[in-house]
Amino acid sequence: MKITVIGAGYVGLVTAACFADLGNEVLCVEKVSSKLEKLCRGISPIYEPGLSEMLQRNIKEGRIQFTDRIEEGVRFSDVIFLCVGTPQGEDGKADLSQVEEASRQIAQNMTDYKLIIEKSTVPVNTHQWVKKTVKRYIKDKSIDFDVASNPEFLREGSAIYDFMNPDRIVVGVESERARKIMEELYRPFTEKGFPLLITTPAAAELIKHASNSFLAMKISYINMIADLCEKVGADINEVADGMGYDKRIGRDFLNAGIGYGGSCFPKDVQAFIKIAEDHGLDFGLLKETEKINRSRRRKFLDRIEDVLWISKDKNIAVWGLAFKPNTDDIREAPSIDIVRELDRLGANLRLYDPKAMENFRYLFPEKENISYVEDMYDALKDADALLIITEWDQFKNADLDRVKQLMRLPIVIDGRNVYDPKMMKEKGFEYYSIGR
Ligand SMILES: NC(=O)C1=CN([C@@H]2O[C@H](COP(=O)(O)OP(=O)(O)OC[C@H]3O[C@@H](n4cnc5c(N)ncnc54)[C@H](O)[C@@H]3O)[C@@H](O)[C@H]2O)C=CC1
């Protein structure tokens, strides 16, 4: 099948690469010239495990191409995925200007039938607005078109695996024609037994926001339990394991820590609160979810101040800047608030992340008290404390004897519960983690 993907970000690029890898012919439209220039040279502008190799393979075999010309994208195929950004806008509402712009551009270039598929996360009933916009801007009003909702559930860091092995595929359609195209598109998945749910577009849009908000709520819930564990001397991991064995609860997303970040949970929870509000409902549960999440970063900073007494002039090593492991994405990462505050307090910070340092440097350029190191152990020389903010595997597998040897003081403040407290104590560390 021929497919057009608009927007080559984390979702668009993975969608384009995976559909190409499944044998489709894909044209990906990206308006940012620096990204496009890289893509045309076969270089992924983002880090996502396996993505570069997949892109290169499919470029070589002629199944994927890139352009910045939307008219080319509209001409190329009848199936157009909208994978543009829907960032947080004013008052926490989703900013839909990229969706509106792309819908308008598609309409202005349409000369025959198109199926426009929202893959971006959008508020319920956005498909109505996309339809209205296309109807307004289309030149030939007799041209038929459909709008479908096909939310994406991939996680950064395991995006290709998630896309290729979905728990479910959700497709919201209004016409038989659209349903048939979507079923054909996802046949390689349904043939392997992955479930495909056909719903209305409104239900599909809601499923996405409801799922993300539920997962965020699960994280805030376990973080509250972690606080309780600290008060009563229980271990949050034991509690989470004990809860997780119950199939109705499940162990996933019960990892306590410094809270969720990333480009989606924070903005999607906010947007869902606003969506409810727009329909006269007070989603207090999600407001609390958000409040708990925000307080995690402050709590971690308070812990640092409690342990070090004064952060000023202390040498602090920071391991992990990305909002989660296996990505270079730092959008809404807890590291941002933590580094900003420690910088304000006058600490000397030596930062390390396997993939996210380039992005972090844009926000925090190197200066007298902020430096970046290429080797995680170099961050530790004469350090008064080590902070762990992202649970990359290389931190889990660190040579702890070497860590201790390099540091001035063997203090580790771990925001992601990477190590076993008993083992750390035996090794002579002063070790602080979450909920244990
Ligand atoms: N990042 C993630 O893990 C997931 C994101 N989503 C949702 O998918 C959507 C996209 O997210 P990301 O890929 O993270 O965003 P992103 O910001 O990384 O990518 C969006 C891309 O679209 C491009 N773009 C915008 N308007 C365009 C236009 N008119 N023509 C051509 N290119 C255009 C932008 O330049 C940008 O490169 C959002 O709604 C997000 O909530 C859903 C599931 C997972």
Ligand SMILES: O=C(O)[C@H]1O[C@H](OP(=O)(O)OP(=O)(O)OC[C@H]2O[C@@H](n3ccc(=O)[nH]c3=O)[C@H](O)[C@@H]2O)[C@H](O)[C@@H](O)[C@@H]1O
């Ligand atoms: O809509 C989206 O963009 C995506 O949002 C999340 O994916 P993502 O943000 O990429 O990564 P997650 O693995 O969900 O982690 C999000 C944040 O929650 C934190 N987290 C996750 C799990 C956990 O148990 N505890 C916890 O603090 C992570 O550290 C991270 O900061 C969802 O998991 C995806 O299903 C969804 O498609």
